[in-house]
Amino acid sequence: MNKTINKIVKTLILSDFFLNLGWGLLAPVFAIFILQKVAVNDIAEATRIAGFAALTYWITKSFIEIPIGYFLDKAKGEKDDFWVMFTGYFVVAVAPLGFLFATTQWHIYLLQILHAVGMAMSLPSWLAIFTRHIDKGKEAFEWSMETTSIGEGAGIAGGIGGIIASYLGFNAIFIIISILSMFSAFLLLIVRNDIFLNNRKRVLFIEEKPVV
DSSP, rough: TTSSSSSHHHHHHHHHHHHHHHHHHTTHHHHIIIIIISSOOOHHHHHHHHHHHHHHHHHHHHHHHHHHHHHHSOOOOOOHHHHHHHHHHHHHHHHHHGGGOOOOOHHHHHHHHHHHEEEEEEEHHHHHHHHHSTTTHHHHHHHHHHHHHHHHHHHHHHHHHHHHHHHHOOOHHHHHHHHHHHHHHHHHHGHHHHHHHHHHHHHHHHHHHHHO
């Protein structure tokens, strides 16, 4: 990654890469998991559950994401943004472990809600921090690095997710997703002090700026 990109932006991009790498593993096998483990080889039932699982995730995320973003904008400083982002990543990392024990459609829906809550917490805060710390004059380049990392993570995972499931089973997929998501969360701690320090400098600058 380009050395001229600042540490905070680099870390956010790297963290997002591992998050998408993890969850990308599930995409090619999720419907098959539902078919075999929940719908008991009833294709029509599995299709319905998979559809409602997607609906549950997106409705939940869409319903609570805007209020979370509004709250983050109302609170001063970036500590709240950082800890909401970190907590959201942690929730996202815990969610796949629930699939190890999922046996009914309601388990699937509840886990989708948990995943959606974690993403609704992490996305607005991640985007806010990224926007504030993006390098001036390199906005298009650094956003292209971010979207490319998402594509790379999801693409790599999509290619190997089915292979892992076929050789190691679904449980291995869920454990790997959790590990990669947890790793992405703890990567954020690398820049915690940098974010807080930059925030203090910004507050001091605003407070000390003379009134014209």
